[in-house]
Amino acid sequence: MGMWHDLLVPLQYDYMVRAVVVSGLIGVVCGFLSAFVTLKGWSLLGDALSHAVVPGVALAGLLGWPLAAGAFLTGVLATGAMALIKVKSRLREDAVMGIVFTTFFAAGLLIISLTPGGVDRKTIIFGNILAIADRELLQVVVIAVVTLVVLGCKWRDLMLFCFDATQARTLGLPVVVLHGLLLVLMSATVVAALQAVGAVLVVAMLVTPGAAAHLLTDRFGRMMWVAAGLGGGCALVGAYASYFFDGATGGCIVTLQALVFGVVFLWAPRHGWLAERRRARGRSGSGKAQEVRL
């Protein structure tokens, strides 16, 4: 009885309920998108973007703009810079990303420390969903709804773009637009997720649910739902649990995601480590395996 009472304590606080619901929403959106990010091989790009939006958020806070607008601006700038350097130099993509996103992140940190009255450094880097302002909350909800609607309408196009961009082009699909669309959706969700888990951990929201879902299913449609469910569930429970962990929302959500991934990695029915091992053993003694099946 007492334990149940203790567990329900967080829900007595409005700010906790709000944080849990918003985190869940962000988790669902990020999870949805993570299906595309992981299959396109853009995980590192997600990491780069999440750091590149920091100066934008800092500037926006300073100028009184919506944070999303600033974040979006520097996110796009960073993507452009990466594309330019890659085309105009002989450097590899990972080196280009490494240079660009640390540069933007450093610029962001500089802006924050040079302007004491602006955005709080901790809020940007570690997130602060428990104290989210109404205006930021509205931004998060708008981003989430728009992203879900766009993905709901165009997921097949984006799936084909991730699977076989060449084919998408020969079918006359606007590949450049799809490429841009996916980048824009990523930037937008990064901004939303920033509020929940902070810049450092955003990439986990955009990668881990999709990676786990990929091990659980062989159909893209199902993978999207599984990823959205995992992302949403982990964010919901993580944010709730953070009440008992001194408000470290980002840490709770991402740790939970990692635990889920670990379980899936080991025990996924078909593509888990143990299942693969079992299958490999079955192959080496195929006669016996057949007997068992009969």
Add this chain to the structure above:
Amino acid sequence: MTTSFHHSTGDLRLEVSGLGVVYANGHRALSGASFSLTGGTICGLVGPNGSGKSTLFKSMMGFVRPSAGVVTINGGPVREALKAQVVAYVPQAEEVDWDFPVSVWDVVLMGRYGAMNFLRRARLSDRLAVEESLRRVSLWEFRDRQIGELSGGQKKRVFLARALAQGGRLILLDEPFTGVDVQTEEAIIVLLRELRTSGCIIVVSTHNLGSVPEFCDQAVLLNKTVLACGPTASVFTEQNLTAAFGGVLRHFHFERSTIQSHDGRSVKIMTDDERPLVFGKDGHLEYKDREGRESLIDERRRRETEAER
């Protein structure tokens, strides 16, 4: 404007004229390349690695901006042909992410996306087209498999089925026979011949010389430019191939070999995976299969008797 595509059963036309492509890093991949094809035909695109085969493919799909010249399909720009679903591409196995969570059915259905509405919801006609395509390549029973669970030959046929479902009339195949067993190769060739009969232009990029005379009506010999084009027999001369491949090809001269008269007319040739190309005594092409080529043999016999006289 796009109606020209619909009325073009049997006379599809691909024209590459004076094509030059220079990449952003300054690499000149093609210059002054010209040839033209009229459907139905099967054309082999042959050249060594780095000869510009993939660049030419990309030009035909509108992926690279030519620095000179132009590619037209049925007299119009490539972009229009893409919009009208005329161009279909069958990729190399290495280009595909086989772990991607899609089934055989999903992949073939993707061929229909260009013809679908904004939401890409499959209509009955789309499903019927997918089913027919899958049956034609004998993959209907495998429609629910994840693509990574297929054999090499089945993997190739999935993407052929996608091209069929799309209804493409200019079909580009990149190295279709690598990693494919003999039966699949034969099955693919039969299918390509059917497509040719229905008026399609099929362009096959390959470095596997021996397979080209067996099933290609025409050939384009490529090395940074078009060295020769036309009917395979006139393009595939030792001289042309030496010009295209230089010292890259392995030569095998029978008169220099250990083959003696007691071997008679029967010579066994074995290779590990490539089909060998065999030239006759006076430099003419030898075919594995003489069926359908009787007139050629008659002509050669006539020439021989004339020479004896």
